[in-house]
Amino acid sequence: MADKSSPEETTNGKSTSPSDVSEETAKKAEELKTIANNYFKAQNFEDAVKYYSEAIDLNPNVAAYFGNRSFAYLRTECFGSAVEDASKALELDRSYIKGYYRRATANLALGKFKIALKDYEMVVKYRPNDKDAKAKYTECNKIVKQQAFERAIRVEDTKKNIADTLDIASMVIDEKYAGPKLTEGKVTRNFAETLLEHFHSENKLDKKYVYQILLQINELFRTLPTLCDITIPDKAKFTVCGDIHGQFYDLYNIFKLNGLPSEENPYLFNGDFVDRGSFSVEVILTLFCFKLLYPNHFFLSRGNHESETMNQMYGFFGEVRSKYTTQMAELFTEVYNWLPLAHLINKKVLVMHGGLFSSDDVTLDDIRKVDRNRQPPDSGIMCELLWSDPQPQAGRSPSKRGVGIQFGPDITQKFLDHNDLEYVIRSHEVKSDGYEIAHNGKCITVFSAPNYCDTMGNKGAIINMTSDLKPNFVTYEAVAHPNVKPMAYANSMFGFM
Template sequence: MGDQQKANKDSSQEIDEVQKKAEELKNTANEYFKAQKFDSAIDHYSQAIELHPCCAAYYGNRSIAYLKTECFGAAVCDADKALELDRSYIKGYYRRATANMALGKFKVALKDYETVMKVRANDKDAKAKYQECKKIVQMKAFEKAISVDSNKCSVVDTLDLVNMIIEDEYEGPTIKDDKVTLEFMKALIDHLKSEKKLHRKYAYMILLQVFSVLKTLPSLCEITVPEKSKFTVCGDIHGQFYDLVNIFEINGLPSEQNPYLFNGDFVDRGSFSVEVILTLFGFKLLYPNHFFMARGNHESETMNQMYGFFGEVKSKYNAQMAELFTEVYNWLPLCHCINSKVLVMHGGLFSNDEVTLEDIKKVDRNRQPPDSGIMCELLWSDPQPQKGRSQSKRGVGVQFGPDVTENFLKKNDLKYIIRSHEVKPEGYEEAHNKKCITVFSAPNYCDQMGNKGAFITMSSDLEPKFTSYEAVPHPKIRPMAYASSLFGFM
């Protein structure tokens, strides 16, 4: 054998070994994925890609893992790369369509579903997803067309609660004299725990009253924590009602002496979102100056259509109430400032170093979240360990480093920020030299992540104290039970 032949053989063997190692990493990643350890799966898919960057399936597999962790922007990028390598890789179109649906890019998603249908015209699953996506696109086009010619009538103005009948067989809690009381709230929690519904008249009453309260609030609310008192901040609940009740059992029911701030993402994913939001809104009415709620990225029409809340409301009540929730969510404050020193928002900081608290106060929040700007970033952004900023893996918002946090705090004379939006193993994380704190209050998120939940307590010294807790049992209704069929594999 000549020197060149030997060199070619050695090179071929080396390539084979590299590809074999990449395949082993992919198989390990698959096992992590099956075990619902998605971050570990992403890490191993990434290692496989580094060794063998020309395999479409590796990108496709990592794309669905990114979908599972709600990194929709990264999922789109991986699907793009998979299709760049192999235009016939049909899963790539599926992945990209699903990610774009999650981002509210319905027309873009429809094009991918149309491509899938051309290849798999007889695939029942593909046909169902195509038809569902097409229906949403048509509905959006219709809504846009009618909104040009007339102002859409508010659900608030169409309701007639006075003549809404309460059936004789209803035995649940009642609101007397149009006023939510502590007695009512305790009865409501017990009623909902026993898997019973609040009567629609009282649900509507709570929504209309909360709508009136929220409209009076600014986009940035100021909170004062007096000396020697306790204040609690909770993160995402995501429809996990029984874990919400557990927070109150651990930390006490809300009261004027035990105030709370819930930092967005009350609904979606978990299948007890109606129970969660009615409970939280009830406490907001009972203690309007001691119970606070901020908007999260899931308090939006697109998220609610995709991730289950609208489906749940329609199942437990009706479509009209789902529309009313959208109107109410538009008035939720965007963030809160505690003792003028701690800013609390759902997502994070900004793509612009010049943003001030005064700029936040001026934001017109009565709308669906935009794709960019202050409101978008308050709801969607995430911290990163490295300095500077980078494109968000979610496809919306921005990732910001410790220097960005430090500059923002200094410019606005703040001590630190608290945000939510991300699952953490212990339910919380201190990043950016403990200047950027994440709190996430939905343990074993979606019955699969194995994380703890947490809440933060503090006094007037603003020193955060963390309490972690495990998930508690709930009735056998799976997460995402009411979600769009387009998300069947997520």
């Protein structure tokens, strides 16, 4: 029973109490479920969720309705909601095995391996011949044991940074390497432009040069504040980009459409540079080179995918290990820990990857004081900057992702008033047009990875603005890329999307 199948076609859920749903209502609910299933198969997961929800409203006694909606939430990365629905399905029917499977999958995506393992145990118990479930149980168990071992032997005070142990001088350039070369160990404009074409032709950068770039960018990031200030001069152009997610060929297209970065053409990339897409190494090295080349005109914010747990699950670590070394993958983690968490444009527009906060009292100074040199915590300002999402209704809600919060238009307005800001820009969510204007124009989402994961069919978008701070949206379609599928380097456990 691999959970890569279609949603439940027939209703086999059981009610825990006598149903007060009429036969006519139950039939209508089944019709809505069928409509939802068709949307799911067409990979229109938002409409699938809508119609599953309508079916549930009519008949909340069917486990399969919650199970199917949980599956749709998985596909839209709403892992908190997926856990909640799978749990509800299991309340209705403890023998509903897909409920255990989907709850395990959602907890796995959140890095909650011990919790996921318990559900995989149930699946294997009831379906001992299910090879996919058995493989995931075995792999999850291995991760839980490995984490326990690492905790047992870890001595934080004596742990050395990889950056401090590398001997660059002893590294030798591969004699067969014919790509771009650093000039006296430094990135030049010619190097950056040549590297773009080198990557576009499916070539690798020599390992020594990669290590040199990582050590230099690490030193640069360490000098930056958690909240960086950006000034757009009068009538100058500035570009904000959202998630790229390892889609190098779409990044290349952004530069083709909007111009290469320069002092006259500055950029801010707002997190989630890597994972999912299978050209994450090419994306991140390109961005790091431009940051080194234009440190005051090219800006990078941390996203929730610039973290160890996400990288281990969604492909970046696997890609780095495949193309280079495990040591390099671990060095990337050290570098990501120093990425700034937010940027303030002309003192009026705050840009962060995720969103706003569980408290109305958060100030810009509070953000500036965050100790960011660590893995993202499960709560607090740093977590919410990386994980939160807007919602249309007022107030706050638990996050559909299971991390961070959801915040309404009133919360956005309070934050802006409290900090004398005009609006916020964030990323973090796929949007069909590549962007969305919400909360009365005060909360803008920009997502720059078109046809996300080769399946979503969305446009990509970037924001151009001048010193008047009026956002102008540029949208574009996905471009062709070499035949390497998204998630090609991810652990096989995480191939559910």
